[in-house]
Amino acid sequence: MGKAAKKKKLKIQEDMRNRKPELMLKQRIRSIDRFELIEDAVLGILFFSVALLFSTSIHVHFTLPKLLALRICSLCLVVLWIVRLRRGKMQILPSFVLYAGAAFGLWLILSTFFALHLPTALHGVYGRYNALINNEIYIVLFFLVATLPMDIKRISRITIVFVFALVPVSFYAILQYLNLDFFPWPSGRSASTIGNPVILGALLSLGFPFALVFFLRYRSNLAKTFWGAAILLLLIAMFTTISRGPALSIIISSAIIFFINKKEAVKDLKKIVLFAIPVFVIFTLFILSSPASLEKIGQRLKDISNLKSDRNIQVRLVYYKAALEGIKEYPLMGAGLESFRIVYPRYRPVQEGQSRDVIPTMVHNGYLQLALTNGIPALMLYLSFLSTVFIVFLKKIRRTSEYVTRLIMSGFIGMTIGYLFQDLTGWMEIALTPFFWILIGAGVAFGIADNGYNEMRRWKNIGMYIFLTLVSIALMYLVFDAINRIYANRLFWQAEHMSPAKDWKQMEYNIKEGLAAVPGDFYHEDMAGILYLKRYNETGEKASYEEALRLLENAHRHNPYDIYVMIHRVDLETVALKKGLIQKPSSSVEKLVSSMLDMDKNNPSVYESAIKLRLEEKKYEDVLKLLEKARTLHPEELKYYILEGNMHRNTGNVSKAIEAFRNCIKISEAKGIYDEDWLNAKHNIAIHYLNKKDFNNALKEAKEISERMPNNVHPYNLLGDIYGISGNFDKARESFASALRFDPGNQNAKRGLEQIKQITGK
Template sequence: MGGLFLFALIFGFSSREKKYRVASAGLIGGVLLLVIGFYFLKETDFVKNNSVLGRFRDVSLSDSGNEARFIIWNMALQGFKEHPVLGWGMENFNLVFNKYYDPRLYTKEPWFDRAHNVFFDWLISAGILGLLAYLGVFASAMLALWKKRSIEFAVFGGLLGAYFFQNLFVFDQLISYILFFSVLAFIHMFGASEKKQPIKFAPAAAMALTAFIAIIFVFVFYAVNIKAYFENRTLIEALKFASQGPDKISDVFEKFKKAIAYNSIGTREAREQVAQLVTQIAGRDDIPQELKMEIAKYAISELKKQLEISPTDTRYHLFLAVVYNAVGDFGNARASIQKALEYSPKKQQIKLELIQSYYLEKNFDKAIELMQGIIGETPNYPAARANLILIAIVAGMDELADKEITELAKQAVFEDDDLKRWANAYASRKRFDRVVQLYEELSKRYPADTQTSINLAAAYVELGEKNKAVEVLKTAISKTPAFKTQGEQFIQQILGN
């Protein structure tokens, strides 16, 4: 719509014939009428129920997504001030994001590699000189169109204007680059003067040059495309195997090692996936301890290699800490966390991993102290308060847990997973009265969920209230007939023992 408006505006001002100027004015008026009409009709069911119009209707500067953009732009501005002339280098926005991280982003994606604004991206990647060069591309294209003063000027001027405006809120991708450079190529062809001049090549020299280029192409194609293809295919196979059960973990590990051995563009991702595999299998008893330790040692080795390449990348210091925590090496975990905090001092995710280290070590006082610090920085961070409640329950600090539960209830509805985690923590302390309270809440939310009913009944049994346990199971059978056989077996077991 904006491109159409700009096309009409440019065409109207650049056209020398009155009929074209009148047509342009009519088009501008039509666009304005559409916008005004949309404003007055935006609350109608037609607009609300239309997937495209509905998105326009929901556009708001106060939207959480746009609010996050404004925060990230401010972070980018801080990074630009640090390196204003040449920037931080290509693909290094993550360094700025980590260093100037704003804790208000706790609900968003923890790892941004773009500013969601092309102009800020260029300021970070190449500084003011890079941004001026980028803007110069637009300026030279518009200048070439201006010299012709034809309909093409209006058409492509409108396209470039719309693209320019879009870049205020997004980052470029392959498809947008293809379209952008296609437009630039047409503008160049449209504005360039043709000069025919024969190219003289000796046949032997031409053959030699062709052969040389072909050889270089083969090597580059293998290094850039073929290796990347096989590495990514192997990585996908590993991820598929990972979902097929514990007997496939050894195969998954071998696939990861094979993928990393290609040493191509997917190596970073493969190393991250190995680290995540360590955390996924750390607490499982159905996987041999020797295999778990072998995978962990390999993950640590690969993450250290990655840190040799990217020593200032917070992400890999954190991944290394996660692996160390998973195998109980809390000293090295904290050393990695401290390194991560040097490059990203305000990131809650790093501090949460430090808390996890103390929690796993059963140093609950330190874990609670650090968690209260995070809540002090971001009082409206429900996940942090939910984790504080869990630690307090495990530590036997029921008064603190009750206080924080009351505070959390003022901020948000309790998450299902949090209720289950708290119930498990209370169960580990034989506080089945609290387990009953939590599963009664879950039962209200999901009255037809048989597993919730089973857990609630089990808690009643532990309290010695068998009649209530039987009543819960009978209610579950009435709501889920398919549960009848299993439910009656549970009832017989309860009454028999």
């Protein structure tokens, strides 16, 4: 190599050394930008997947697919967090936020050890899964997002992606409202891809403040039109839910945004009004386009004006009262996350049972729910933590003079206050709660953007690596747990739609595979026990009875608090008595009957299950006592009067039997209901007159049945019997012939005609 070439090479190397720091800095900036985009892309995938995913091939259509998406995305974000920690690019989180959030998370863990039913407190109720595991994921997501480097560009990108995720959700809600849905969901209020209209409304109320922020932020007509259209879409979708709490939260958040930015809003008032008018007009026209819409609005306004007539409000007041009773009993550590279903039966009031028989899983008030499940300290820690978040938000607004920064922070304040307001009548949900925690985390990250990066000591770095590694391992396990739950749920969903007689081989395979996927899960054991019970009821196979017995016993052992597991076990014993497999109930079932009557004394289903058992034992006096209690809960339940009449007749008290049948008829006719219960009561009274040879009154009762139910075969058979016994064979023959016109294969009518032929010879 010549001297000239060597000099040239040395000069190039010297230039490279001089430029190397600058190049490395640019490469590092580009690398960080790319890394941020990867993080934001994962957040976007989380937003879209949790908001949109559902499946019609499993029983839990909405929650389980969203649960899997949440856990996969959370795992990816934690892995990226580890990479960011290695690069030393984590924001310094204020100590008061860190300690408040950590204290809340640790208290949830500590109080869970005192839960009534640990598996429920860990994993949650079937179909919801809002227990400790997912709550800790939400807290991890908050800290993860809160420590991200954040500027105006990035916070705008994250919130815009979140609003964009709500666009297809909103379109689908409108399609449902217009009855243009692709899937046959129950008609009524729109639930979109979320699964519940109230939660859908709450989710839309999270995105609406940011749509409003971007509408106010951008000055161009094109941008105003775009965000005005987004606001209109969210408003229409919100309307289709007919949810009052979320709608009010939108009003509150909007008022907060305008109040904080009133000076700038006044300056831009003409343009705001110019775009607001068409939005308002189109929204109004959409509402007025459907008479059903006006009817729903009118009913909602009527309910608001008279809360005593609002069924939803009254039911929630019942739940609130039960929750307060539970808080009194478990004030410090609570009953365990998602344990309202466990404690509610013991506090169920008599009046709640009069209208419907349910065991709610949520209080429908987030604050009472938290105090009940994890104690009053948990509620205080939660509110303290949220106070620290508000401090960060308000400090950011106070120290900035930039309109855009203040506008964005006002959006976070409005969103948070709106969420807390709607949570007065709301509850946790996988389709809602993680979004709230991520968004307040993003708001905190933007609020502390001037704090700089975190320079941890070596021992803290090691501690964080260990913690995040453990979290990653836990999330890997939870991803597979969600996959197994979906697999088991799909198998049981298929099994429930099969015939126990014709498809038993496939049903049994599904049951065993499903149970293997979720071992020890009481809910699936209970479902499996019910399927084996159906098989035994149809075939009488002893093996099916024994397997149903084993599964239901296991389900009760794994959750001794679930009333319906007890009911199913008692029902199995009832069927076994009916089929003659056993001669009397086992001692364990007798204890179960006593336990469930004590645990849920105001639940009609408990009494109905016990009544069926006592009927098979022919303990009619016990049946009458149980019926008396059941009727105090459902005083207008017609089948109770029919059963009471039959019991009195079996014990020889005919007058009491007739009184019960007449009470059934009286209640039924007062409501204008002429159904099978009314028919049975009239039929029993007609038979009573027939036994007394009072043919005129017997005919009167039977004819009234035929007049009210002219297409029903039973009154014609009854008329045929009455005419035949009274000796009017022509009328009897005519009545049985009428019965055969409605049901050509009716055996009673054929038998009646055959008897007439034998007597008359024709």
